Amino acid sequence: MKQSHQISMKPFNSFAVEASADTYVEINHWYELDELDAAQSADAPLLCLGEGSNVLFVDDYPGTVLRIRNQGISVVDEDDEQLVLRVAAGESWHQLVTWSVNHDLWGLENLALIPGSVGAAPIQNIGAYGVELAHCLQSVQVFDRQQSCWLRMSLDEADLSYRDSLFKRDQDQRYLISEVCFCLSKRPEPVLTYPGLIDYLQRHSDREAGREYSSFEIAEAVSAIRRSKLPDPSQLPNAGSFFKNPQVRAAQYHGLKEQYPNIPGFAVDSHDDPYPSEEDSLIKLSAGWLIEQAGWKGHRLGDAGVAPGHALVMVNHGSASGRDIWSLAQAIQSDVHSRFGVSLQPEPRIIGA
Ligand SMILES: Cc1cc2nc3c(=O)[nH]c(=O)nc-3n(C[C@H](O)[C@H](O)[C@H](O)COP(=O)(O)OP(=O)(O)OC[C@H]3O[C@@H](n4cnc5c(N)ncnc54)[C@H](O)[C@@H]3O)c2cc1C
Numbered sequence: 001m002k003q004s005h006q007i008s009m010k011p012f013n014s015f016a017v018e019a020s021a022d023t024y025v026e027i028n029h030w031y032e033l034d035e036l037d038a039a040q041s042a043d044a045p046l047l048c049l050g051e052g053s054n055v056l057f058v059d060d061y062p063g064t065v066l067r068i069r070n071q072g073i074s075v076v077d078e079d080d081e082q083l084v085l086r087v088a089a090g091e092s093w094h095q096l097v098t099w100s101v102n103h104d105l106w107g108l109e110n111l112a113l114i115p116g117s118v119g120a121a122p123i124q125n126i127g128a129y130g131v132e133l134a135h136c137l138q139s140v141q142v143f144d145r146q147q148s149c150w151l152r153m154s155l156d157e158a159d160l161s162y163r164d165s166l167f168k169r170d171q172d173q174r175y176l177i178s179e180v181c182f183c184l185s186k187r188p189e190p191v192l193t194y195p196g197l198i199d200y201l202q203r204h205s206d207r208e209a210g211r212e213y214s215s216f217e218i219a220e221a222v223s224a225i226r227r228s229k230l231p232d233p234s235q236l237p238n239a240g241s242f243f244k245n246p247q248v249r250a251a252q253y254h255g256l257k258e259q260y261p262n263i264p265g266f267a268v269d270s271h272d273d274p275y276p277s278e279e280d281s282l283i284k285l286s287a288g289w290l291i292e293q294a295g296w297k298g299h300r301l302g303d304a305g306v307a308p309g310h311a312l313v314m315v316n317h318g319s320a321s322g323r324d325i326w327s328l329a330q331a332i333q334s335d336v337h338s339r340f341g342v343s344l345q346p347e348p349r350i351i352g353a
Contacts (some may be wrong), residue, residue, distance in 0.1 A: 001035060002026040009065065012052045014115065016237035017322040019057035021047075021065040028069050030088070030178035033143045040064065046145070046173050047351065050089075050117030054124065054239055059089075059352030067304040068119055068178060073099060076181065085182045093126075101216040105184040108134035110191055112219035113226045115233065115240070119177040123167045124347065125294055127159040129222050130193040134160040138183045142175040162268075162284075163244050163347055168206060188212050200225055231307050237316040238307065242329060243344040245288040253283040256340060263307070264289055287314035290336050295330025304328045326353055 007024035010016055025036060040046065045063025049055065069090040077084040080093045083105060087096055093116050097108045110131035114121075122140050126133050137160065140153045159166040167175055170338035190213060192198045200221045201213055210346040213221075231238055248256075253265050290313040291297065298308040304327070307313040314325055 001030050007065075009049075009052070009057055009061065012049060012065075012067070013057055014051070014053040014233040014237055014239050015056055015316050015320075015322065015325060016233075016279070017320065017325065018318060019060050019322060021061040021063070023064040024067075025064055026067045026069055028071075028090075030068070030141075030143075031097075033068070033176055033178060036066065037143070037145065037148055037335050046174055048119075048176050050120035051092075051115055053115040053233065054120065054348045055241065055351055056322050056325060056346075056348050057351050058326045061351060066176070068117075068176065070178065082183055082185050085184060086179055087118045088179050088184065089117060089161060089177050091118040092116075093118055093121055097219055098140045100184055101214070101219045104215065105186065106189045106215050107182065107184040109215040109219040110197070110222055112196075113223040118180050122158055122160065122165055122177065124163045127163070128226075129197050130191050132160070132162070135191075136182050136184055138181040140177055140181070141179045142177050142231060143174060145176050151175075168349075187351055188215075190215075190218060192218075196225060197221060216345060230310065231313060231315060236307070238313050239310045239348045241287070241347050242314040243291070243312060243333075244347050245284050245287050246290075246342050246344060247284050248342060250281045250283055251287070256285075256342075260293070279349050285342060290344070291332055292339055294332070294335050294339055296332050296335070299328075301328050301331075304326055306332070322352070326350060 003023065003025045005023055007021050009019045021339055027033065027036065046066060046067045047061055048068065070088040071090055072088040073091060074086050075083055075095065076086045096118055097112045100108045110129040111126060114126050114128060121133050134155060137155050139155065140154060140158055142151050144151050154269055175244065199214065201217065204221065205213065205217065212336060230240065247268055256263050256282050264286045265283040268284045288311045291306065296306050297311040299306045300317065302324055303317040304324040305317050307315050314329055316325060329346060336342060336344050
């Protein structure tokens, strides 16, 4: 276990904002979590950080920042159809996707090039290009700081939904994820519902019509599209989409559509009420569209800004503080609310607000 004090978090967050942590602990083996538990009470402030690509430090962190850096990918079960993988939380997400498509496995290919660690992937049920992690997550091994014990949680227990899970709602960091199990298919199961993806594959592939794409080709296509659309955090620091796409009742959506005929909206499956009345059904709006309509795309306030090419991505043009970025985000939230009556919720964890 590596431990140090008053450490800058700047290298550990993709917004590259300055913030310090009272104590910084790095562990390379899951069993070191037991030692950490013995050294720290369950209610002492603790923040578990992966690659820092979905957090915004608005202030210094008055507690311990823990990074779980364990490594390892192993096959724990296999038959003709599928394979169960156990992956350490400290592995890189994209490297896991690359490993899976290189082994001709199916399930993770649409999630290629999402930054971050494997341990953080269940936190907000990462999703992209028509697929969410819940699609192939089998279970999660966690250390429960409250009960001081190890648990294996099933997909149902982890309660994953759109950019949310039991873990994301756990602001006291009760659960520390040490490994994640995935069930991947050996049979082709392409998900090509995202129009831009099938379009890209058709334009860039010289294969005969009717032949299936490999998971490797799909992952390559997703990576190419992502590179062309999203700013690279190493060039322009950011945390990907800053706001979740809001969900509203159909009645509100129809009202908005009368005023803004081009407003995009997509029907959502409601798990709370599987048979809602038409007016009560849920519609997902595009947060990026609302922000762009409100005129914030490319807007800059000092070094805090909205990406010129992507209204949903907040960026640090150089020396913005977390507070600068958060103030701009709050101004956007309040403007969008007053124009459209819609609340935007941040996607990254805001630390210290
Ligand atoms: C350019 C860019 C593009 C992105 N695109 C997408 C996208 O398409 N889809 C998407 O869903 N996300 C996207 N993201 C967000 C981000 O990549 C994911 O949320 C990712 O899973 C975060 O991983 P991380 O290791 O960086 O987590 P961190 O940012 O370090 O942490 C995020 C949260 O997880 C918690 N956490 C981390 N590790 C653990 C652990 N082991 N145990 C318990 N809690 C933990 C932290 O406390 C924090 O609350 C993007 C980000 C960037 C910068």
